[in-house]
Amino acid sequence: MNEVLKTIIEGESLSTAQIGEILGMDEEAVEKELSKLRDSNILLGWRPILNPEATEKEHVRAVIEVKISPEREGGFDRTSERISRFDEVESCYLMSGGYDLLVIVKGDNLHKVAAFVSEKLATLSGVLSTATHFLLRAYKEQGYYLGDKGHGTDKPAVSP
Amino acid sequence: MSQDSSKYVARHVKELPRSGIRDFFAIVSQMPDAISLGIGEPDFISPWHIREAAIFALERGKTSYTDNLGLLELRKVIVQYLESNFGLSYNPENEVLVTTGVSEALDITLRAIINPGDKILYHNPCYVSYHPSVTLAHGEAISVPTQAKNNFKLEPESLINAWQPGCKALLLNFPTNPTGGIMDREKLEEIARFAIDKDLLVISDEIYAELTFEGKHTSIASLPGMKNRTIHLHGVSKAFAMTGFRLGYACASSALIEAMMKVHQYSMMCAPILSQEAAIEALNNGQDSVQRMFEQYLRRRDYIVRRFNEIGLSCHVPEGTFYAFPNVQSTRLNDIDFSHRLLHEQKVAVVPGTAFGENGKGHVRASFSSSYEHLIEAANRIERFVGSL
Numbered sequence: 001m002n003e004v005l006k007t008i009i010e011g012e013s014l015s016t017a018q019i020g021e022i023l024g025m026d027e028e029a030v031e032k033e034l035s036k037l038r039d040s041n042i043l044l045g046w047r048p049i050l051n052p053e054a055t056e057k058e059h060v061r062a063v064i065e066v067k068i069s070p071e072r073e074g075g076f077d078r079t080s081e082r083i084s085r086f087d088e089v090e091s092c093y094l095m096s097g098g099y100d101l102l103v104i105v106k107g108d109n110l111h112k113v114a115a116f117v118s119e120k121l122a123t124l125s126g127v128l129s130t131a132t133h134f135l136l137r138a139y140k141e142q143g144y145y146l147g148d149k150g151h152g153t154d155k156p157a158v159s160p
Numbered sequence: 161m162s163q164d165s166s167k168y169v170a171r172h173v174k175e176l177p178r179s180g181i182r183d184f185f186a187i188v189s190q191m192p193d194a195i196s197l198g199i200g201e202p203d204f205i206s207p208w209h210i211r212e213a214a215i216f217a218l219e220r221g222k223t224s225y226t227d228n229l230g231l232l233e234l235r236k237v238i239v240q241y242l243e244s245n246f247g248l249s250y251n252p253e254n255e256v257l258v259t260t261g262v263s264e265a266l267d268i269t270l271r272a273i274i275n276p277g278d279k280i281l282y283h284n285p286c287y288v289s290y291h292p293s294v295t296l297a298h299g300e301a302i303s304v305p306t307q308a309k310n311n312f313k314l315e316p317e318s319l320i321n322a323w324q325p326g327c328k329a330l331l332l333n334f335p336t337n338p339t340g341g342i343m344d345r346e347k348l349e350e351i352a353r354f355a356i357d358k359d360l361l362v363i364s365d366e367i368y369a370e371l372t373f374e375g376k377h378t379s380i381a382s383l384p385g386m387k388n389r390t391i392h393l394h395g396v397s398k399a400f401a402m403t404g405f406r407l408g409y410a411c412a413s414s415a416l417i418e419a420m421m422k423v424h425q426y427s428m429m430c431a432p433i434l435s436q437e438a439a440i441e442a443l444n445n446g447q448d449s450v451q452r453m454f455e456q457y458l459r460r461r462d463y464i465v466r467r468f469n470e471i472g473l474s475c476h477v478p479e480g481t482f483y484a485f486p487n488v489q490s491t492r493l494n495d496i497d498f499s500h501r502l503l504h505e506q507k508v509a510v511v512p513g514t515a516f517g518e519n520g521k522g523h524v525r526a527s528f529s530s531s532y533e534h535l536i537e538a539a540n541r542i543e544r545f546v547g548s549l
């Protein structure tokens with residue numbers, strides 16, 4: 001794996017200058033590597049990971065199981081791509097098992113998400129059924145454990 | 161009153177110096193905003209699957225003593241682990257003893273083999289407990305110097321020069337805390353030949369074996385003719401980030417294990433069962449976590465070593481462990497003054513090299529098991545400090 005990519009995946013918030021310092025590259029070379037990663041659609045973007053509990057007043061999230069009918073040419077792709085283009089859709093995955101698509105939708109409130117599902121999603125041609133589950137509480141968000149971490153305070157600062 | 165009661169302390173304990181690290185720790189602990197590169201353990205906490213195994217063991221009511229040698233299941237797992245990773249072969253029934261960390265393993269080893277006055281060779285600089293442990297077992301520790309110009313490998317000539325009649329054993333620790341030195345196979349073979357020639361027992365503390373960055377770690381017990389004269393000491397503390405579990409083990413011939421077991425059964429009795437259960441999980445399923453931590457150490461090492469050299473503190477590349485051991489003599493400060501002034505003036509804690517023996521003079525130990533952010537900031541502060549001198 002690309003060294004720049006490895007460094008940013010470790011999850012520390014580092015500037016390109018800091019990444020360059022760690023890897024012994026100049027900042028420009030790091031920028032170049034990053035744009036190469038973006039151009040090749042490996043690095044999709046940068047976003048802070050927020051604690052959903054802290055932002056729950058501003059929006060709600062729902063996980064929707066969607067059954068769709070595959071088309072003769074294109075299989076599941078065309079319908080899946082149409083669904084994915086909606087701004088309300090955060091993530092969309094084709095699944096094995098009891099349904100076809102797992103769609104994660106974010107909206108300002110419950111009504112807006114419900115309206116999106118009933119008016120936009122369920123009415124798309126090719127969509128056979130939907131089952132909507134609203135997220136109640138987050139315990140871990142994209143690798144970040146949200147509970148009491150309970151460590152790090154009692155380690156001696158100097159030890160043999 | 162305290163003067164009165166001190167007369168009860170045994171002479172050899174009274175004469176034993178306190179670890180220099182403890183004094184330094186007392187100062188650092190008063191400075192909560194200091195960046196500490198003084199920590200002798202991984203920055204990671206034990207991987208969750210290992211902690212979860214310990215919790216599950218508690219839930220199942222695993223709260224008893226175990227066999228003095230340790231759980232047979234764990235001994236079997238240890239044997240398998242050593243075989244597949246280091247090409248060692250032991251019988252789990254009578255050649256493996258589970259201990260409360262390598263510290264206990266070393267202590268019972270020395271107490272099991274030393275007759276008063278026996279001489280034990282050890283390379284220096286080294287882990288802080290070696291010399292005192294030999295003294296506490298009524299032996300005499302004979303120092304063999306290692307040097308930065310040889311990447312702190314044990315040179316056969318130095319060993320030959322240090323040897324004297326009455327030497328019974330050679331204590332090795334590669335990769336070495338604090339120097340990061342390792343031994344390549346050829347050099348280790350020379351050491352093994354010397355041990356055979358002088359009929360030395362070899363005590364090999366290989367707690368950092370998994371953290372070997374250059375080449376593959378060779379266990380001296382795997383060399384021809386060495387298994388029966390080697391006590392292999394190892395544990396899960398460093399590679400699996402499990403220091404607080406206090407879980408180590410010793411592997412040797414059944415005659416030696418039997419002798420060590422006697423000391424162990426009358427002092428420690430057995431290692432804590434929850435730690436033993438956690439170690440089974442670690443050795444069976446922990447390789448991915450070890451690999452992930454290993455890669456992070458490697459990148460951090462390359463960074464900090466480069467910075468030390470750029471700052472003008474000449475630093476060899478540590479080939480194992482998570483310690484850099486730069487030379488600070490270019491600053492014209494000795495390692496103790498350097499460490500104290502760096503701490504007070506720039507709030508970065510490193511450990512003076514003399515804490516690890518007289519041959520650590522002029523060096524400091526800096527752990528690179530820390531976040532990039534901390535390492536970058538620490539390096540910047542050290543640069544400012546050196547620039548201000």
